[in-house]
Amino acid sequence: MRRKTLEIQVLNVFSSLAGSLASLAFLASLAIWSALALGCADTSGGEPRVRVVPNRAEPPPVLGGIPPDKQAEIQLVLQQRDTQTLKCYQDVLNEKHDRAFKGSVFVMLTVEPSGHPSDVTVVGGSLNNPEVASCLVEKIKEFEFPAIPNKGSMQYEYRFQPAY
Numbered sequence: 001m002r003r004k005t006l007e008i009q010v011l012n013v014f015s016s017l018a019g020s021l022a023s024l025a026f027l028a029s030l031a032i033w034s035a036l037a038l039g040c041a042d043t044s045g046g047e048p049r050v051r052v053v054p055n056r057a058e059p060p061p062v063l064g065g066i067p068p069d070k071q072a073e074i075q076l077v078l079q080q081r082d083t084q085t086l087k088c089y090q091d092v093l094n095e096k097h098d099r100a101f102k103g104s105v106f107v108m109l110t111v112e113p114s115g116h117p118s119d120v121t122v123v124g125g126s127l128n129n130p131e132v133a134s135c136l137v138e139k140i141k142e143f144e145f146p147a148i149p150n151k152g153s154m155q156y157e158y159r160f161q162p163a164y
Contacts, residue, residue: 065153088135107155125158
């Protein structure tokens with residue numbers, strides 16, 4: 001009896017091995033067919049489907065502009081000289097005597113590496129008054145800003161409203 005049980009167990013092992021080998025053979029043939037199918041892709045269209053972009057070791061060099069820390073210093077200079085620029089608005093307000101005369105003026109200033117403003121222009125705002133705009137431009141051109149590494153531009157907003 002023991003011998004018969006042993007024979008049955010051996011047959012079970014062989015049959016499960018045969019099933020495993022059949023599965024393994026099927027997977028191997030599937031892998032080979034997949035590799036052959038991928039190798040048959042049409043690449044004669046001219047342009048490659050994948051473009052390899054090399055990774056740069058260093059970031060690109062800064063070509064210009066005002067660094068954020070220097071922008072903060074320039075804004076501080078503009079705020080410290082606010083009384084001089086406020087006079088531009090105050091002179092026109094004294095002529096008009098109108099409480100509705102208020103608004104903002106956006107100024108674009110270009111600063112040279114030496115800290116000297118080379119270009120100052122009014123680029124927008126809600127206070128559309130040519131007298132105030134031209135006075136602001138002339139005043140800002142007189143200011144000295146901190147030295148910067150490269151020539152750069154930045155925008156600054158002035159807000160004006162009557163004090164009374």
